[in-house]
Amino acid sequence: MNNREVKPIKRSKFRLMLGKNYYVGKRHLQWLFGRENYANTKDHKVMPYVVFAHKTLLLRKLKDVDMQLQYNKITNLKIAVGRLNSVVIKPGETFSYWKLIGKPTYKKGYLDGLILCADGSFKAGVGGGLCQLSNLIFWMTIHSPLTVVERHRHSHDVFPDVNRTQPFGTGATCSYNYLDLQIYNGTSSEFQLLLNVGKEYLTGELRSSEPCRYKYEVYEKEHSITPGLFGGYMRNNLIFRNVYNKFDELIKDEYITENHAYMVYEPFLSEGK
Template identity: 65%
Template sequence: MMKRNIYNETKKRSKLRLYLGKQYYTFKRYIKWYFGNEKYSKDILNYQLPYLIFTHNTPLIRKLQGVDPVLQYNKVTNLKIATSRVNGICIKPGEVFSYWKLIGKPTKRKGYKDGLILNPNGTFGAGTGGGLCQLSNLIYWMTLHTPLTVIERYRHSHDIFPDSNRTQPFGSGATCVYNYLDLQIYNGTDKEFQLIVYLTEDSLVGEWRSVEPSQYNYEVYEKEHFISSTYWGGYIRNNKIYRRVYENGILIDDEYITENHVIMMYQPLLPSK
């Protein structure tokens, strides 16, 4: 089943089919937002909760071969706008954090610029609000180090660039497309959690904070990382993501998180420099 879905990514779909499909899933999301049973977080605090649970940061500008650098600088503008919509959001017990419900649709009228986007066929180009996946990637990665539960997340369908100074397991991000590819996080604890996100001169920084210190620590890692060939001549990159849960320094659980099967857009064996 998983391989059939991957191979279908290589099929060309008409512009009409793509447009109608996008409209259908967009409308379906609106129905769920406004008529579903979920209670979505909406309260932004003007102060920080006292205890830092986890923090992480990622560089704003990367050296990417074949990518117009202007798209990266535009991405920084896009991230400034998006982070202003979620910075300080408080997720109370029983509430759901919805990435797109809080940020809203990125449009030029709101100040968003053309940034780097990944097309369905695995190529990249320019699109309004491009680059916001860096924020969803950051939030997802941080959430894996908390007791919060990710209830909706989508992996990237293509692996575009070879690893360069990778510090996280492959496939530990979360792609986002307004509004049907959403990142949603449920607070099943009895404590409030707060998301802090902001930009420095060269980094996107994130924090999860709470009203009490956490008694748990988490180690996210990968298993079964391998590359497989396909009947159509391409390659698929595969792995599984797990996390070890420690309570007061003692290992208490080893949890399966997700798995990735992604089309590679480069040769798996690159010549050495």
């Protein structure tokens, strides 16, 4: 695993604005003139076969975070889920998270939620909290035959593990529209994304028109916490998955991605705690 750390670059607000506008514009050109055939069809008839299902808790008490931002996040998730629920990814099509959702704005009903900044701090911002949805979709996708063609890892590990049920680094950060989550269907089956914001959980199902021939088990390797070259600590790991056939025989051990994140909190317990 490559643990090389890149020194953070401090740029002016004007430079950051120019850079963001450049990448946003570049993404729009890709959507308009790229060769990808983007998924945009919905079918409210539920497909018969469940490939993978998952749910994540909507409200968590986080240190120094106003709970109102999490309540606002639920509103944001409901709007975004309305755009993605029942979307079908046909053979040869690419799912684009932001192309389907569109830009979160106050005019569309989005509220201020929690947004992670480039330096590892967090602030209130319109549409904040939608990373929970992209995290869920990425986690379901890596338990399926679909191919992740674009995913961005979180640059900072902001909160300590509390009741973690997934390996570190199995999420997908998002920022309109240049940090996208894109998924390609290279199979001969259609896949359907079913999503719901309930009272306690954000739930998701990835369904298919045909039975899935494989089962997937995602796990991490080489988890480590290392001193950062420029202060603080880095958290690192590799994400792999075991692929099993219908007889539960292991047929593949596949690399998925690697993660390196600056740790915002102190990783080691003090003596006596």
